[in-house]
Amino acid sequence: MTDLLPPLPAEELERRFADIAPPLTPDAALLEASKCLFCYDAPCTHACPTHIDVPAFIKKIATDNLRGSARVILDANPMGHSCARACPVEVLCEGACVLNDRDEQPIKIALLQRHATDYALEHRLRLFEPGRANGKSVAIVGAGPAGLSCAQDLRRLGYGVTVYEAKPKPGGLNTYGIAEYKMRPTTALAEVQMIADLGVEIKTGLVVGRDLPFTDLERDFDAVFVAVGLGATRGLGLPGEELPGVFEALAFIEYLKTHPYADTRVGRRVVVIGAGNTAIDAVTQAKRLGAEHATIVYRRGRGEMPAYDYEYELAQRDGCEFRFSTAPKCVIGDEWVTGLECIKTEPGPPGPDGRRRPVDVPGSEHVIPCDMVIKAVGQAPRSEFARAAGLVLEGDRVRSEKPHVFVGGDCMSGGAEIVNAAAEGKQAARAIDAFLRGDG
Numbered sequence: 001m002t003d004l005l006p007p008l009p010a011e012e013l014e015r016r017f018a019d020i021a022p023p024l025t026p027d028a029a030l031l032e033a034s035k036c037l038f039c040y041d042a043p044c045t046h047a048c049p050t051h052i053d054v055p056a057f058i059k060k061i062a063t064d065n066l067r068g069s070a071r072v073i074l075d076a077n078p079m080g081h082s083c084a085r086a087c088p089v090e091v092l093c094e095g096a097c098v099l100n101d102r103d104e105q106p107i108k109i110a111l112l113q114r115h116a117t118d119y120a121l122e123h124r125l126r127l128f129e130p131g132r133a134n135g136k137s138v139a140i141v142g143a144g145p146a147g148l149s150c151a152q153d154l155r156r157l158g159y160g161v162t163v164y165e166a167k168p169k170p171g172g173l174n175t176y177g178i179a180e181y182k183m184r185p186t187t188a189l190a191e192v193q194m195i196a197d198l199g200v201e202i203k204t205g206l207v208v209g210r211d212l213p214f215t216d217l218e219r220d221f222d223a224v225f226v227a228v229g230l231g232a233t234r235g236l237g238l239p240g241e242e243l244p245g246v247f248e249a250l251a252f253i254e255y256l257k258t259h260p261y262a263d264t265r266v267g268r269r270v271v272v273i274g275a276g277n278t279a280i281d282a283v284t285q286a287k288r289l290g291a292e293h294a295t296i297v298y299r300r301g302r303g304e305m306p307a308y309d310y311e312y313e314l315a316q317r318d319g320c321e322f323r324f325s326t327a328p329k330c331v332i333g334d335e336w337v338t339g340l341e342c343i344k345t346e347p348g349p350p351g352p353d354g355r356r357r358p359v360d361v362p363g364s365e366h367v368i369p370c371d372m373v374i375k376a377v378g379q380a381p382r383s384e385f386a387r388a389a390g391l392v393l394e395g396d397r398v399r400s401e402k403p404h405v406f407v408g409g410d411c412m413s414g415g416a417e418i419v420n421a422a423a424e425g426k427q428a429a430r431a432i433d434a435f436l437r438g439d440g
């Protein structure tokens with residue numbers, strides 16, 4: 001029997017999924033901008049993988065030039081809207097702000113970036129123009145941050161660009177994966193639209209390798225950029241994993257983001273396996289949907305948790321629970337999940353990566369009662385696609401040995417952040433341009 005909870009009232013759900021970092025008012029933005037020291041060789045700019053000229057865009061806000069500010073941001077980072085909402089700024093630009101050294105609060109760079117980019121979105125500003133057509137065309141596989149960033153820069157250089165996207169909507173994880181309280185699909189799609197407005201053709205609902213052979217793209221375009229991201233959540237390899245009531249984190253989050261909140265039902269007691277940022281997104285959203293207990297189970301200690309500190313603190317503030325040094329052994333249940341059998345662990349001898357491997361503590365077996373289990377132990381690479389496309393798979397990373405095929409974003413890095421994917425998309429655009437001009 002399932003014990004899923006009835007949904008919370010719609011207004012309550014709306015409140016719980018409201019913007020975690022609401023926008024600045026115009027006066028607050030002016031005040032915040034006036035605090036910036038406009039550093040020379042600014043560390044905040046160095047800390048950003050796309051090297052946005054932070055003091056330049058803040059100065060433009062201070063002089064009420066929001067259009068100019070948005071242009072500085074989106075020129076360096078076509079994903080400037082989504083990064084303003086979802087970037088881990090605590091460990092990037094804001095973490096590097098010199099004001100931290102004076103024991104002062106860093107400049108609120110993300111909120112200022114949002115102030116400028118929201119203005120561009122709301123006024124549907126046309127900030128860039130396509131370059132003069134050069135007669136060459138590029139196919140991009142995947143309309144996520146990497147593919148779209150590459151598309152914007154290639155259009156500005158005069159290339160014909162067609163993006164092929166498997167999902168019904170473009171945006172990649174920006175549309176389907178980012179925690180709802182950070183960014184909603186409408187924002188992600190508005191950001192995509194600004195890039196499409198440059199004349200980028202985006203064909204959705206088309207799986208390259210299934211609906212269209214990769215070789216067709218190689219034949220019909222001068223170059224191909226592969227930005228397919230990562231695949232589904234990895235399996236646990238545990239008995240009982242197939243039981244009803246066990247969900248994949250990505251599927252859970254995607255369902256939540258593509259349906260009215262009340263349609264995503266959660267259990268009274270939800271256990272999330274894993275402790276990365278996706279696990280945090282799953283546990284916090286399960287709690288916000290109404291789970292009475294939402295618990296992370298992680299086989300290593302707190303200090304080895306891959307999630308950022310501020311994400312951990314957010315989950316704690318949301319009332320989520322953490323069981324560290326606890327390894328899942330078996331999902332229990334008959335027709336539906338009723339519990340997760342676990343064992344306590346302690347650090348053992350170092351593994352091949354140098355990290356001490358957790359080993360079971362004999363006699364510490366116990367059951368965590370639950371009626372929903374969410375698996376969040378990382379995404380698997382798209383190995384089938386890579387093989388079919390004749391690409392090389394090294395561990396979790398896809399690489400190309402073909403001169404006319406370029407790779408970037410999560411599928412190349414093994415998984416990072418939106419801003420890294422944007423930087424790699426831009427890098428790919430430069431490499432493709434050099435290749436097609438004959439100086440690559």
Ligand SMILES: Cc1cc2nc3c(=O)[nH]c(=O)nc-3n(C[C@H](O)[C@H](O)[C@H](O)COP(=O)(O)OP(=O)(O)OC[C@H]3O[C@@H](n4cnc5c(N)ncnc54)[C@H](O)[C@@H]3O)c2cc1C
Nearest residue numbers: 142144145146166172173208228229409410416417418421
């Ligand atoms: C749950 C979750 C939450 C996250 N939260 C954050 C966050 O808060 N902040 C942050 O900065 N980063 C976050 N990230 C990371 C960030 O979303 C990724 O690093 C980024 O989206 C990678 O961009 P990408 O373009 O490489 O891949 P993706 O965004 O995955 O896009 C790849 C696209 O390729 C498409 N595709 C795949 N195969 C094919 C095919 N055969 N044919 C056609 N199309 C195909 C996919 O449908 C997808 O749209 C999160 C990731 C996850 C999983």
Ligand code: SF4
Nearest residue numbers: 036037039044097098
């Ligand atoms: S480091 Fe801080 S103070 Fe200096 S330019 Fe960047 S945001 Fe402004």
